[in-house]
Amino acid sequence: MRLLKEPLIHFILLGAALFAVYAGLNRPDSKEGIVVTASMVQALEAQFSNDWNRAPSAEERQGLIRDYVREELAVREALALGLDRNDPVVRQRLRQKIELMVEEDAVVRAPTDGELENYLQANADLFRDENGALPKLEEIHSLVVFEWENQQRLEQLDGFYSELETRYGVQVEL
Structure with missing residues (x-):
């Protein structure tokens, strides 16, 4: 009977009851x-x-x-x-899935020739041939369009993550 009057027992019983209610x-x-x-x-x-x-x-x-x-x-x-x-495989799969969803929803309009030419010049190292020469836009048009569209999708993905960072608040403590 004396045991039932102990505050520690009351604390343990109360904690167990709260845990059971929370779990339920x-x-x-x-x-x-x-x-x-x-x-x-x-x-x-x-x-x-x-x-x-x-x-x-x-x-x-x-x-x-x-x-x-x-x-x-x-x-x-x-x-x-x-x-x-806390499962890294599940977390990675969820990240892949949400990024795919964002990329699929990305609106990529057709670039103008001027935008492609600017992109080609700004990213010349991506397109140089084995001799270091930069081909003309007409020669690698499809490749430049592909890379430009990919860049647009990546920018939209960066915007998505920026929006999430604002919504959830990110703080890095080192």
């Missing part, structure tokens, strides 16, 4: 079911057809659905267990 409130809703819609199945079939150059058989279709459900179950359980936290 922050657990993903496991009651939310997995619904496989007709459009999802069509997407799975389209991917299969793209990969194999034919439609899936009925058995393969069932396998696609089973694999999709298992993937969704595994992802939900992995997230619930916190397996996504």
Whole structure:
């Protein structure tokens, strides 16, 4: 009985109760079911057809659905267990995915000949031949356009990261 009057025991019990409540409130809703819609199945079939150059058989279709459900179950359980936290592979994949999303949404207009000529002159070292000569724009037009567009995408990606830095606040302490 004397043990129940100890402040340390009260502190431990209170901490355990708070931890239990926090864990219960922050657990993903496991009651939310997995619904496989007709459009999802069509997407799975389209991917299969793209990969194999034919439609899936009925058995393969069932396998696609089973694999999709298992993937969704595994992802939900992995997230619930916190397996996504502090994993460099997961972090790198998320970065790649968001950068790809930003690059796909990037609006790259067609450059003018003047812009291409300026880009060629400003980045001459990229385009010099093995003798060190700079080819004329007409000779390497497609390559200059490709590099110019890539530069535009990189600038938009830099802008995206600048926006995120402002939103989240970045502080480097060395």
